[in-house]
Amino acid sequence: MSADPDRLKERTAEAVRRGRDATIDLSHRIHARPELGHEEVEASRWLAEALTEQGYEVEAGVCDLPTAFRARIGSGSLDVGLMAEYDALPGIGHACGHNMIASAAYATARALAPLADELDLTVTVLGTPAEEVLSRGGKIMMLERGAFEGVQLALMIHPSPYEHPAPQTLAATTLDVAMTGRAAHASAAPQEGVNAADALTVAQVAIGLLRQHLRPDVRVSGITRSAGEAPNIIPDRARAEYVVRATTLDDLAEVRSRAEACFQGGALATGCRVELGSGIGPYAELRQDPDLAASYRENATAAGREFAPDEAVARFLASTDAGNVSHVIPTLHPFIGLDTLPVVNHQADFAAACATPAADDALLAGAALLAATVVDAATRPELRARLIGAGRS
Structure with missing residues (x-):
């Protein structure tokens, strides 16, 4: 790619800033109406509508899952998959911040859409229901049923008390x-x-x-x-x-x-x-792609983000069905920190923290960093070639 990567990153960051109001509105609407796994009717519809407005072609109800969708723009040789989660927890709503995850995926998709042709990209947004339902995780079903076919790297960002570019899961x-x-x-x-x-x-x-x-x-x-x-x-x-x-x-x-x-x-x-x-199958451990993680770390450091010590994050062990994706497709799943300690995920106070000005700023920062990482993947010849060779087909 002959374009200047730094200039492209500035353009994606500016696009995230321009979409701030729409992104925050989406996050707060999802937060205010929490829906359990496989019941995320409004959240999936709102996200699909927002992506349609940005020029994406949306297929609803993919993989025989009513609240799953796939949205695409571009026809480039590098297919970037953005994973959007939007299910809530019983009794405590969005105490894992999936409203932020969905909205960050939207903001990243919005920022990348104008660059799809220039960067020779296909941008695919996958609406993945029921991450919190360990017996029926949406990504596992979508992976088995072909929703990820063609996708060559998969990205998302997750709120946490900690900031880290490549946390591990169980x-x-x-x-x-x-x-x-x-x-x-x-x-x-x-x-x-x-x-x-x-x-x-x-x-x-x-x-x-x-x-x-x-x-x-x-x-x-x-x-x-x-x-x-x-x-x-x-x-x-x-x-x-x-x-x-x-x-x-x-x-x-x-x-x-x-x-x-x-x-x-x-x-x-x-x-x-x-x-x-048992359910449909176990959640696999997360395998973070080292090159994508290094790119994300580089971009986050340049943006002034500060990471928690590795030993602190190493004790903060959860699970995700994105782990199954990472065993098939190069994957990046960073933590964006909300600085909430001692409050942690799956507590009512964390749900409250996920619709604050600090959370709004964090999800926008995370979206800009995901977009910058995609720019690196598209413009670094060796990384691009490896991802195209390693993708699911």
Whole structure:
């Protein structure tokens, strides 16, 4: 590319600034109307409409997912995928800041659209539902069903208490636990009952004891969804949902088997029957592309962004279905910092922080940095050639 990369980055940054009001309005609308995974009707529609106004051709309901979409502009040889998340959490709304993620994807797409021909780009925006639904993550389904075909690099930005260009995440899988016993009168004939709630209790104690033997980077967490209907009836059914996380998919398989043994032990100890299910597939660990991460770091440093120490971010381990994308397509998934500590993601106070002036500034900064990173990918010959060669086809 003969164009001056610095000048191109100035143009994308200016485009982000010009779109400030529309971007913030989109973020605040999504924030004010939180929708759960696979129910993001308004958020996906608003984002699709905003992209249409910028000249993108939008396909709604792709991959047989009503709230997924794909939007494209340009026909260049480098296909850039911008991932937009917009689902909320039960009870606490946008406590992971997906309103910011969706709006940053829009702002980046808006900034890149006028440069698509000049940079020989195809810009693809993928509306990816249900990132928070670990049993039915939207990106996994969209990846398997072809939505990412042709995309050669995938980018998004995620709000966090920390700023970091390439944080790591854990592989994760769900355990859907169903215990079945036998009901009985809890006072008149308790000896006739087989208590499914007791089976869960034994299993939970076993998991608690197991934790002392697990590595520090392993997580096992869960909730009981039901454990009886009335205190004078021995519960014959109990359900729980657990999430098991580990550093890699290989590690995850071993940890999952140990967690399953705890539930099987609870069933055995109480005479119950246990059924263990899972969702569509595990979330893979995130593999950040080193060249894209280096470019992002360079651009963020030039913009005056300051990163948290690696050791602090290394302890802040979550999971994302973008990890599955990163095993197939070169991927960048930075954290944009909101400086909220001790408040962290998945707390109500973090939801409140994601619609503040500081959050608005952060998402616009993140969008400008993603656009600058795309400029580098398009104009650095070796990087461009590698990405075109490595993309999904």
